[in-house]
Amino acid sequence: MKKLISSADIRQAKSNQQTYILAPANECIITPEARDLAEAEGVEIRDAAPPQAPAEYKPATDPKATIQQAVESHLGEVDANTSEQIKTLIAKALADFNFAAPDSPRQINDDGILLVRGNAVTLGEFDGAPGKQIGLTDVVGVEDGSNMGVGYMGWENAFFPWTLCYDEVNVVLEGELHVKTAAGTTIANPGDVIFIPKGSSVEFGTPTRVRYVYITYPADWA
Structure with a gap:
């Protein structure tokens, strides 16, 4: 079954400061509203991730960058899209460090409930x-x-x-x-x-x- 890409996915990508989302044509259905919103918000809909040139390693001095390097070192090969998502999650986690986290809006158990x-x-x-x-x-x-x-x-x-x-x-x-x-x-x-x-x-x-x-x-x- 193909995955539906809706305007909500485009808004989420924009909120995560992503410049593109992956939506292979053989795996996804993209709604007209999602295409229009993606064009308006500058979010590219791609079949595959763009090639990423290997970056020269430099020791990180920023705490966020240090955490990100540690996380990515345990994940193996990480593309630009995933790296950007990790960066966003780390920034949010640090911003919320002194506050009690609310209940997750979505919870799913092993039976699919x-x-x-x-x-x-x-x-x-x-x-x-x-x-x-x-x-x-x-x-x-x-x-x-x-x-x-x-x-x-x-x-x-x-x-x-x-x-x-x-x-x-x-x-x-x-x-x-x-x-x-x-x-x-x-x-x-x-x-x-x-x-x-x-x-x-x-x-x-x-x-x-x-x-x-x-x-x-x-x-x-x-």
């Missing part, structure tokens, strides 16, 4: 509603071996149109979610569930604020 802690999920930017401040973060998808896509959305006082090429279930956590169609408006409050069948043309929105979990089928609808 995945737990997502909603209070640790930070919403990224949804690029399907230009000019609107809509937050979205995917948390479960084809990369997890799932036939369903799951994520969180949230925003305040905004509406936007959308046509679904998949079945979707929404579970409202906070505020109120409005789903408008030609037949009227369905309003869901915390604890309510909305099912929207494939092929529906709707307007999502809220006059106040909303945060909810969405479940889509299939996961690789793009």
